[in-house]
Amino acid sequence: MTTETVEYIRYRISEERSAEFLEAYTRAAVQLAGAPQCVDYELSRCEEDFQHYILRIVWTSTDDHLNGFRKSDAFQDFLAAIGPYRGDIEEMRHYKPTTVRGPGAAVPTLYAWAGGADAFARLTDTFYAKAVDDDLLGPLFADLPPEHAGHVALWLGEVFGGPAVYSAEHGGHGHMVAMHGGKDITERQRRRWVELMHDAADAAGLPTDAEFRSAFAAYIEWGTRLAVYFSSPDAARPAEQPVPHWTWGAAPPYQG
Structure with a gap:
């Protein structure tokens, strides 16, 4: 923390x-x-x-x-x-900063700029439709439950400034990180995940302006590297932390 x-x-x-x-x-x-x-x-x-x-x-x-x-x-x-x-x-x-914090309405959140819940649902539906059939990523998503894409959409929505539904209903940061435990994700798989996510963002019609895409890319890099670390068999147990809140050109200060 x-x-x-x-x-x-x-x-x-x-x-x-x-x-x-x-x-x-x-x-x-x-x-x-x-x-x-x-x-x-x-x-x-x-x-x-x-x-x-x-x-x-x-x-x-x-x-x-x-x-x-x-x-x-x-x-x-x-x-x-x-x-x-x-x-x-x-x-x-x-x-010390408290938990009472948040953006004002003068600058839209990345969530709102992207198009809200519908945009992130399109993004994850598009991504997993590609990922499950991908030669490199397919093995990671064997027996993927049908609700998984929707849960990831809630996660990404909260990360980018949307409602805290994932935290309230699915366990927050600790639960998401723990989902990668034991998968032993390789660097090649991580890079492929990033590539397909960017392709899915294009296909789902997410904004293409440089400011949004640079923030989006920064989180995708940060999040996938965290996933690789916690997927290792000898990774330390993740610390109890809130869902990271990504904003325009800024990243959360903690690392895991």
């Missing part, structure tokens, strides 16, 4: 010092951008009261921040730039 932490630093900076403050953080940001412990960062200014600023930094973990970045040479350079403003800090704390 992810150990990422979000640090918030709240400043009160007088109007006459704001330009030099922003210039100092522009220099300090070079150290954040180059730090392996830093996931991303953003300095925001309050619209209602220009004296208030919030710096948000996502760290790989609290320990990585305190015992990694803060003990590095980069921190000394960071501190040299923003040191004059330490007395203007009103809050400096680490926060």
Whole structure:
């Protein structure tokens, strides 16, 4: 499970010092951008009261921040730039994200962009119609239950931002990963799976714009590599994690 932490630093900076403050953080940001412990960062200014600023930094973990970045040479350079403003800090704390999160309606989910439940049902129906007769993949799908394609459609729909039906009715991430146990999937089979899934996306009429297809391809690569790992006879038991939620140009932070 992810150990990422979000640090918030709240400043009160007088109007006459704001330009030099922003210039100092522009220099300090070079150290954040180059730090392996830093996931991303953003300095925001309050619209209602220009004296208030919030710096948000996502760290790989609290320990990585305190015992990694803060003990590095980069921190000394960071501190040299923003040191004059330490007395203007009103809050400096680490926060853990909660499960209360999700996209807003301003940007459509990949699920909605693809066409919703009907699109993913067409995708999996098309894919399995090809896969069961494929020389390389056929053995993996011997005795495939008729409801399997529908279950995978629910899984993919949830992954790409649709309703959490798979989690509610079919066991979520742990169940899906466990379904691959003992199959000993080869790299050739994984690559064939990816190829047929892309062919099925074309045949099922999923969107062909580069933004959608790049996100779709990224999940297919990530998911199939996870399946290969957990199909190995000596694979460790999968961790308890939520279904990964794939978005435009982003991937979930955990690995298995």
